[in-house]
Amino acid sequence: MTTMTTTTATSPVLEASGVTMRFGGLTAVRSVDLTVNSGEIVGLIGPNGAGKTTFFNCLTGLYIPTEGKVSYKGTVLPPKPHLVTNAGIARTFQNIRLFANMTVLENVLVGRHTRTKEGLWSALLRGPGFRKAETASRERAMELLEFIGLSHKADHLARNLPYGEQRKLEIARALASDPGLLLLDEPTAGMNPQETRATEELVFAIRDQGIAVLVIEHDMRFIFNLCDRVACLVQGEKLVEGTSDVVQGDERVIAAYLGTPFEGAPGDEEVAEVEAAESGSGAQSTTSKEGSAQ
């Protein structure tokens, strides 16, 4: 008799091996290996200047790595941003890069252009093929705005959106290229706790749509809540990689951050408050013991 077992097949979406990036005498990234599998959310952490953004730039063709190779679904990627996007990798940037004077919808449509096949003449003559493609693009863009909760602001200028919504719009624009892997560079930078929480939900929803995610973030609470796996870069090298539980308890990671306290970690004031409360409860218990002895 055979037993049926259900297994969730995961396969590598991104494989970076031996990626090194030198700028003159400075090695910003040194021989980094990293895999992101389908269905995964992977975090990339590390102190300022650790090489996280440089590594992203190597993955997306903005930089040609000095050494190493990057593959997407088994095919080595050419180091050209538009070819990387065509292949299926989309990204957002640390600093918002929207077209401020375009509408919200137009910004998403810009991200869609890699998936439209209509050529220049068809666009200029606005033939039937072009009009059909344009309608399909608009429908897809509106779907994405619905998904991120901004469809009611489709006609607003991007520059008039509050900061948190601009960040969401960047994500929608990246999703417009129908990626299989989304790279997010500090998606919650400058956000309040509610916006950060909403971004967390959004990233889970993106993963649930079958898109793998690699995310750089300094907010440790966000990273450890969100990620299936976390890699920590320090001075360009991968120091530790593992599940959130493993990485957040690793003494080398904690040491790497000393002097740069985690966001969400207790500050001096909070530590002093806890110590005061503890010494207060200690005094109470002494009193009660004394009381019971009487």
Ligand SMILES: Nc1ncnc2c1ncn2[C@@H]1O[C@H](COP(=O)(O)OP(=O)(O)OP(=O)(O)O)[C@@H](O)[C@H]1O
């Ligand atoms: N184009 C460049 N030319 C020369 N040096 C660079 C270049 N880009 C990055 N660097 C250097 O490479 C190192 C890694 O920088 P990078 O921006 O990748 O770090 P990071 O981990 O993303 O930092 P942060 O968390 O502050 O964004 C730094 O020392 C930086 O000064």
